[in-house]
Amino acid sequence: MSNSRTTRTQTAPSLEDFAVWSVQPNRTDAIELINGQSATRVPELVPLRYERMGASPFTFFRGTAIIMAHDLSTQPVSGIEVQCIGDAHIANFGVFSSPTRHLVFDVNDFDETAPGPWEWDIKRLAASVEICGRDRGFAKKDRRDAVRACAKQYRRSLCSFAKMGELDVWYAHLDVEQALDEFERDLHGKTGRTVRRAVEKARQKDNQRAADKLAHxxxxxxxxxxxxxxxxPLSDLEALQGYADSNELFAALQELLDSYLASLPYDRRMLLEHYHVHDAARKVVGVGSVGTRAWIALLAGKNADDPLILQAKEASESVVERFWRPAPFASHAERVVQGQRLVQSTSDILLGWTKATAPDGTARDYYVRQLWNGKGSIDLERIGAGSLESVARLCAHALAHAHARTGDELAISAYLDDGDAFEDALWNFSQAYADQNEADYEVFIARHGTRA
Structure with a gap:
């Protein structure tokens, strides 16, 4: 597999062309892409990454954004560029709190965001819906309904945004409870409690709850x-990180947080001056992200009953950058933050970026945000068929909004037309790519032997 951008045809594909994918068996080169990522990660955490990816074809798919970006780069493209999410699978959307404390539904993972073709995102989302449905054992009809609903919602939302003024598009957001009411009416109330549970969970996830769970x-x-x-905690990590003692490691993390302040607006810097760092730790996050360096800092404001937990997560080259083109930012952490601000209707008020240098001289980029900010994830392990369709629609709307904010929504809307060809194409593609994912998963299991 090449690491450079693939040469493409000059003729834009038809919607029917979007359906095309031929399954390739025994792709050991695809697994080498994953292994290549692991080479730059924390060595003792790589086995945990493989264990989590090896649980099922769905968890494997969550960690293979690099494989799919490579695969999509071999296909003809429309030529219409947006700020891609880069890893727009169904588990990377969810509920979170806006600065005004309203709950919204939007994309919630931006490690791979970069300029790229709009269709890369919607293809990954549609494929993830099919793979999730297979993981839950849903009938083919239910999976088809969910994938086609995802494609249809994306098409309709783009069309709606194309008719709006630019400022209206920019300010639009998806009030999650209002949207659920609408979708449940469409589905005759058969969406179950899955998304509602995520909303209730989000209401409870704040800094105080995080401190209660993670600290004493x-x-x-x-x-x-x-x-x-x-x-x-840092006190258990200094030797592994190459520092003489935990005080030296703590000082390095304090320096990281101090430099991060420069990326924030003045009012946010003033806010953080009221907080003081009490402790820090390394925290493992996600599935595909396991092994990237992620730190959390425990701060307190007026007293220990006024906690704030910040997460500093390592940022590296986006898979979209690798197979499309570099993003126009000075660092990968800035790429993540500015990309998130571009596509998300409302962002964490403490979102920023910085850089840190390890004792061995290695400089790494980090972006910083609140660990918990009213975040609620969809429980995809217990989701029902009706709820899968609702969640797929919510994700598609959020993705369409991201693309409308950062691309030419008129051109994309015109490209999609108003018929069923787009839904047909994405359903056919999703089935074929889910088969490819299962084939790659078997090669991964044979290599690493981590089947759950």
């Missing part, structure tokens, strides 16, 4: 719990 008090100070390998 020692006198007037807050300290992180030790729950290796998912959560490891």
């Amino acid at each position: 008090r020692v006198g007037d100070a807050l300290r992180f719990n030790s729950q290796p390998p998912e959560l490891v």
Whole structure:
């Protein structure tokens, strides 16, 4: 597999061309792309990454954005560029709190965001819906309904945004409870409680709850719990990180947070001056992200009953950049932050970026955000067929909004037309690519032996 952008045809594909994918068996080169990513990650966490990816074809798909970006780069493209999410699978959307404390539904993972073709995102989303449906054991009809509903919602939302003024598009957001009411009416109330549970979970996930779960008090100070390998305080990490002691490592993290302030607006810097760092730890996150360096810092405002937990997560080259073109930012962390601000209707008020240098001289980019900010993920392990269709529609609308904000929504809307060809194409593509994912999964299991 080439690491450079693939040469493409000059003729834009028809919607029927979007359906085309031929399954290729025994793709050991695809697995080498994953192994190549692991080479730059924390060595002792790589087995955990493979274990999580090896649980099922769906968890495997969550960690293979690089494989799909490579595969899509071999296909003809429309030539209409947007700010791609880059890893727009169904598990990377969810509920979170806006700065005004309203719950919205939107994309919630931006590690791979970069300029790229709009169809890369919607193809990954549609394929993830099919793979999720297979993972849940849904009938083919139910999976087809969910994938086609996803494609149809994307098409209709783009058409709606194309008729709006630019400022109206920019300010639009998806009030999750209002949207659920609408979708449940369409489906005659048969969406179950899956998404509603995510909303209730989001209401409870704030900094106080995070501190209650992850930390404990020692006198007037807050300290992180030790729950290796998912959560490891700095005092247990200094030797592994190449520092003489935890005080030196703590000072390095404090320097990282201090430099991050420069990326924030003045009012946010003033806000953070009221907080002081009590403790820090390494935290394992996600499935595909396992092994990237992720730190959490425990701060307190007025006292230990006024906590704030920030996450600093390593940012590296986007898979979209690798197979399309470089993003126009000075660092990968800035790419993630600016990309998120571009496509998301409302972002974390403390979202920013920085850079840190390890004792061995290696410089790494980090973006910083609140660990919990009213975030609620969809429980895809218990989702029903009706709820899968609702969630697919919510994701498609959020994705269409991201593309309308950053691309030519008139051109994309015209490209999609108003017939069923787009839905037909994405359903056919999703089935074929789900078969490809299962074939790649078997090669991965044979290589790493981590089937759950």
